[in-house]
Amino acid sequence: MSTEPQSFEILLVPDHIQNLRGQSAADRALRSAVVEATGEQGATGYPRYRGQGVEADIDPSTRTVEALLVDGAELDYGLIAMIAPERGRGGR
Numbered sequence: 001m002s003t004e005p006q007s008f009e010i011l012l013v014p015d016h017i018q019n020l021r022g023q024s025a026a027d028r029a030l031r032s033a034v035v036e037a038t039g040e041q042g043a044t045g046y047p048r049y050r051g052q053g054v055e056a057d058i059d060p061s062t063r064t065v066e067a068l069l070v071d072g073a074e075l076d077y078g079l080i081a082m083i084a085p086e087r088g089r090g091g092r
Contacts, residue, residue, distance in 0.1 A: 034051050064083075
């Protein structure tokens, strides 16, 4: 039985944002997508997740996006992908 999360919310935020000044990354996201586990392993060796036009390889232990396609293309320059904080788990 897998203990890996079955879904994540990925946020695409401008790379130049250095200080959120009390705002969450979700408040500054230009796009977000909930991706679900596919059961496949990506080229990076991490589990593949897919949904809402986004396909990502995510390291579930560090919650790091290792590879990403948005609408079939690589991420535009100036944007970064991050996993939204888990809700209802003390901000973890």
